[in-house]
Amino acid sequence: MKDPREAGMVGRRTDGTLIRRPLSPHLQVYDMMQMTSALSIMHRATGAAWSVGTVLLVWWLVAAAAGPEAFSRVEWFLSSILGMLVLFGLTAAAWYHTLAGIRHLAWDAGHGFELAQAYRSGRMVLVGTAVLTVLTWVLVFVFRG
Amino acid sequence: MAVKDSVSQSALRTPLGRVRGLGSARGGTHHWWMQRVTSIALLPLTLWFVFSAVGLAGAGYAETRAFIGAPLNAVLLLALIGLTFHHMAAGLQVVVEDYTRGEFARMATILVIKGVCLLMALASALAVLRIALGS
Numbered sequence: 001m002k003d004p005r006e007a008g009m010v011g012r013r014t015d016g017t018l019i020r021r022p023l024s025p026h027l028q029v030y031d032m033m034q035m036t037s038a039l040s041i042m043h044r045a046t047g048a049a050w051s052v053g054t055v056l057l058v059w060w061l062v063a064a065a066a067g068p069e070a071f072s073r074v075e076w077f078l079s080s081i082l083g084m085l086v087l088f089g090l091t092a093a094a095w096y097h098t099l100a101g102i103r104h105l106a107w108d109a110g111h112g113f114e115l116a117q118a119y120r121s122g123r124m125v126l127v128g129t130a131v132l133t134v135l136t137w138v139l140v141f142v143f144r145g
Numbered sequence: 146m147a148v149k150d151s152v153s154q155s156a157l158r159t160p161l162g163r164v165r166g167l168g169s170a171r172g173g174t175h176h177w178w179m180q181r182v183t184s185i186a187l188l189p190l191t192l193w194f195v196f197s198a199v200g201l202a203g204a205g206y207a208e209t210r211a212f213i214g215a216p217l218n219a220v221l222l223l224a225l226i227g228l229t230f231h232h233m234a235a236g237l238q239v240v241v242e243d244y245t246r247g248e249f250a251r252m253a254t255i256l257v258i259k260g261v262c263l264l265m266a267l268a269s270a271l272a273v274l275r276i277a278l279g280s
Contacts, residue, residue: 013163014160014163014164014167015163044240047233047236047237047240048237048240050233051233051236051237054229054230054233054265055265057226057229057269058265058268058269058272061213061222061268061269061272061273062268062269062272064206064209064210064213064272064276065271065272065273065275065276066272068206071206071209072206075205079203091195094191094195098188098191101184101188102188105181105184105185108181136195136199139196139199140199140202143199143200143202143203144202144203
């Protein structure tokens, strides 16, 4: 029997002819719980979470334009426990998506494909997300002071 | 199956030349490229917005309006709004294309996403303009 991993190596060129090259992660072929694939999935998840979070941006801007009563409702929500938790989660998602996005741009430019480099940049994204998220919220509490 | 190891290139046609103008909407690499362009533009804009938002934590109605309405801030906010919702629609479209089965469901979901993103962008931009132009 052929190596089942070969199933992930059957690609097609744009003119339709077959070529042996690795395809994108594929449930039946790859172990999805490796750090590399987990970070890739998280890039999508954080992008989706940030998309949902843009509702807060729209609400904040529209309320500021609408008047003081509407704005006080946004302030009430954002300073509530739930609002702060949502904002904290969004901060972490935003920093993750930003740092992982820079990692993707580096890959697009052809850098950092070696496995060791991919693991190192992945760890840098995780550590950077933690550091920047905490730093952002330290600044929030310093400014509110 | 003639599966080969190396990419054989036919005569003078480059790989980029082969994909230009292809794709389901004859858009070629445009969607992919615009996602990169908007992401690069969003890097400084998002950093600026995050730290501006941190500075506005606990600020009241008047101070927030003064920030949004300041000419430079209003311009940067409009740029942020346009690029954010463009990038968001493009990113969500790829997710839907990957996971949604069925031509109708896929197209309908993508159109709804684009419509919602456009409305959110317009609502945000109008709010910024109303504050900046002082009505």
